[in-house]
Amino acid sequence: MDRGLNQMVKKLVGTMDLPADAILDLPRITMIGTGEMLIENHKGIEKYTSTEIRVRIKGGHMVVHGRRLAVRFIDRDDLKLEGVITSVEVEA
């Protein structure tokens, strides 16, 4: 998407109070306690070990650290993680 157009869409979303994840394809991250995490609109797994899962998202990456981490489910849009999550980093 063109940078100018992108800015315009962002402004429109902000003004009209539209859901940014749906319009701008931004990730929506939901955590239930520290044991479960759902990442919608992910762009794929970059690294998968039992202590670290690195996920590509629009405009960067996010890294989940923890113990006994596992991918409970993955498809085109959703990624559900389980395990003991100790920290989450987002890299823009």
Add this chain to the structure above:
Amino acid sequence: MITRLWAWLVGYVIIKLKGAQLEAAVNRIAGSGYGIWDLERVTANIMIGKIRIKHFKRLRRIMSGMNVRVGIVGRAGLPFAAAKVLKRKGLLLGLVLTAALLYYLTGFIWMIDITGSEQVSLAEITAVLAGEGVRVGVAKADIDLHRLENLLLTQFPELSWAGVSIKGVLMQVRVAERASPNLAEVRYGDVVAAQNGLVTQVVPFRGTPLVAPGSTVKKGDILIAGEYYDQFGRRQQGSAEGIVRARVWYDAFGEAAFSKITEIQTGNYHVNYTLTIGKWTLRLGKPVPFVTHTASAQTWQWRIGGLALPVAVTKHSYAEVDYQTTKISIEQARALALERAWQQLAAQGVERDQVVESQVSEYMITDQDGIRVGLIVELEQDIGEFAPRL
């Protein structure tokens, strides 16, 4: 949860991904719209996950060009379970037979539940149902519910409503009884004469007396009618009640002869035996020499354990008798005849202890053979009995 259930229904396979670019392979599968669940990293170059059968079949095309091998390590879900069962013909046949038997058995009534009856006993209702062939084990197709309802209503006037329904193998019979607590209270009827007599006293409690002292009544005549007029002059129909005493007569007779025949043993006895083998009977000893005699017999049968053998010996004892005629005096004969007359009265319900001498008149007829004694008893008693009008 729903996803997992659906996956089980359509069937899934457990796959093993082996290679160097496992994350890239997973992304490619997921990016193609095929979900993977329970994805686990086993080693640096092995991952295990679950995927639907339909999606697995398309993996080869998707994975082309990648240095990852895909293999199946397990199969699960309904299609595999069904295939397993289908291979076991005996089990399948058993299942089908069981289902067929269950279906067949649900065509019968296995429980009958009767509710709502208080005055009418369960046994009575059950008996009426049984009379129509409705009992535990009867085929549902043979039951006409509407007919049963009507039958219950006609058989039991106490019921105001009857409902018969079938739920599965349970037949529910629900009845409702009329609200009236005592049917006798609201019955309409008269007090009628239980026997012929001459009325001596009438005490009506309810109803209109139709007889007065001095009236002669026949059995069945209305003594007190159920119809009456209440204090406001309104015509009412109720159950008549009251006492109607009347003089009633009972008659009976007894007969007795002037002679009596008695048997006297002469003191002569005779004994012989019979041997019985199966159907055959053999007499042992002389036949009985007396013209008139009494006889008695005693039988022995051999047994081994509890088993009776078809061999028996019977001892027959005969005693010679003479018949003698004894004279009976007129007084004795009269007493006997009188006794018989009283027995006849007792059969009509007259108790001798309650009759005083003044109420009894006696007559006698005699001829050369015997005597006849007649009795006429006059009693005063309540002759009223309730007879309902329909």
